[in-house]
Amino acid sequence: xxxxxxxxxxxxxxxxxxxxxxxxxxxxxxxxxxxxxxxxxxxxxxxxxxxxxxxxxxxxxxxxxxxxxxxxxxxxxxxxxxxxxxxxxxxxxxxxxxxxxxxxxxxxxxxxxxxxxxxxxxxxxxxxxxxxxxxxxxxxx
Amino acid sequence: xxxxxxxxxxxxxxxxxxxxxxxxxxxxxxxxxxxxxxxxxxxxxxxxxxxxxxxxxxxxxxxxxxxxxxxxxxxxxxxxxxxxxxxxxxxxxxxxxxxxxxxxxxxxxxxxxxxxxxxxxxxxxxxxxxxxxxxxxxxxxxxxxxxxxxxxxxxxxxxxxxxxxxxxxxxxxxxxxxxxxxxxxxxxxxxxxxxxxxxxxxxxxxxxxxxxxxxxxxxxxxxxxxxxxxxxxxxxxxxxxxxxxxxxxxxxxxxxxxx
Numbered sequence: 001x002x003x004x005x006x007x008x009x010x011x012x013x014x015x016x017x018x019x020x021x022x023x024x025x026x027x028x029x030x031x032x033x034x035x036x037x038x039x040x041x042x043x044x045x046x047x048x049x050x051x052x053x054x055x056x057x058x059x060x061x062x063x064x065x066x067x068x069x070x071x072x073x074x075x076x077x078x079x080x081x082x083x084x085x086x087x088x089x090x091x092x093x094x095x096x097x098x099x100x101x102x103x104x105x106x107x108x109x110x111x112x113x114x115x116x117x118x119x120x121x122x123x124x125x126x127x128x129x130x131x132x133x134x135x136x137x138x139x140x141x
Numbered sequence: 142x143x144x145x146x147x148x149x150x151x152x153x154x155x156x157x158x159x160x161x162x163x164x165x166x167x168x169x170x171x172x173x174x175x176x177x178x179x180x181x182x183x184x185x186x187x188x189x190x191x192x193x194x195x196x197x198x199x200x201x202x203x204x205x206x207x208x209x210x211x212x213x214x215x216x217x218x219x220x221x222x223x224x225x226x227x228x229x230x231x232x233x234x235x236x237x238x239x240x241x242x243x244x245x246x247x248x249x250x251x252x253x254x255x256x257x258x259x260x261x262x263x264x265x266x267x268x269x270x271x272x273x274x275x276x277x278x279x280x281x282x283x284x285x286x287x288x289x290x291x292x293x294x295x296x297x298x299x300x301x302x303x304x305x306x307x308x309x310x311x312x313x314x315x316x317x318x319x320x321x322x323x324x325x326x327x328x329x330x331x332x333x334x335x336x337x338x339x340x341x342x343x344x345x346x347x348x349x350x351x352x353x354x355x356x357x358x359x360x361x362x363x364x365x366x367x368x369x370x371x372x373x374x375x376x377x378x379x380x381x382x383x384x385x386x387x388x389x390x391x392x393x394x395x396x397x398x399x400x
Contacts, residue, residue: 116148116163116276116295116296116297117161117163117276117278117283117295117296117297117298118281118297118298118299118300118308119281119282119283119297119298119299119300119319119320119321119347
């Protein structure tokens with residue numbers, strides 16, 4: 001049986017409001033765009049919530065070079081995503097600056113909104129996503 | 142509470158895109174899940190061998206160069222080209238698997254049909270996992286199924302094409318497909334087959350449908366149509382969100398609907 005059952009939970013503007021709340025509580029994430037390549041993008045880490053464990057994704061070869069990410073997990077939540085390996089070169093810098101920090105923010109943000117999956121125009125950052133996914137798998141979230 | 146059930150995720154690079162499988166429920170992991178995933182991967186690899194326009198030895202490349210007659214192609218090629226032709230007619234040419242090349246020739250590129258069609262077909266392999274919710278996605282388009290009782294469905298976030306760090310809306314999808322077309326992630330990879338121009342009116346189109354083959358085709362066709370997209374999609378009974386390049390997002394179809 002193929003029936004779709006769904007609800008647009010709220011109006012788009014309502015959701016935009018919900019997300020602006022998130023943005024205001026995670027200032028360090030919002031600044032990820034200007035962070036140097038390879039630095040961690042982290043939400044607030046509250047030490048009282050227990051130990052932070054890190055999980056490395058496998059290094060994934062891409063046509064631009066290897067990409068590898070590391071997740072920091074605290075109390076079953078992703079609190080930081082760090083790029084361990086990035087390709088070098090002009091094209092790679094472009095990709096690193098444009099796609100990768102964006103995707104990091106998306107990861108943190110998606111989690112906060114309890115989203116299982118994101119629909120988007122077709123990805124190019126294959127290596128990043130694959131590595132991120134493998135880190136997620138290792139973290140067993 | 143099923144919403145707290147753990148989601149098991151797998152990923153593989155197939156057909157030039159990351160393919161993700163998310164499972165939750167009875168057979169979310171273990172031998173059955175491994176088997177289903179292996180079948181999906183094998184199927185998508187076989188689709189790539191037939192349809193890839195990047196592989197000179199693929200059936201579609203050989204057909205395009207005239208080295209192979211259509212009559213000698215496997216039935217899947219006929220099926221995909223027929224879908225492409227149906228889409229061309231129904232979209233008034235906004236969708237077309239054939240496009241003119243600079244040299245005056247005609248290039249055959251059924252990729253716009255193949256991606257959704259292949260993921261939709263691959264998802265049927267998951268029918269064997271009883272009492273297990275699944276979401277199979279390829280490069281941002283997905284087929285969602287719910288097979289556990291009192292499941293909350295899959296929560297699909299629609300990315301803001303102007304700011305990929307933002308989610309515009311959340312669609313809880315039980316059984317159905319979601320596809321998004323736009324230029325945000327891959328640059329100018331969509332052109333109007335009638336003019337060769339890159340469409341600029343819309344930033345993205347997200348379509349929900351029963352089946353990913355048509356969700357994906359319709360999203361691409363509507364993206365090319367620009368200002369006419371919402372009326373065309375509503376006429377086809379689709380639901381989703383259109384994000385224009387310079388104005389506020391609009392929802393089309395039913396803003397809320399349940400069975």
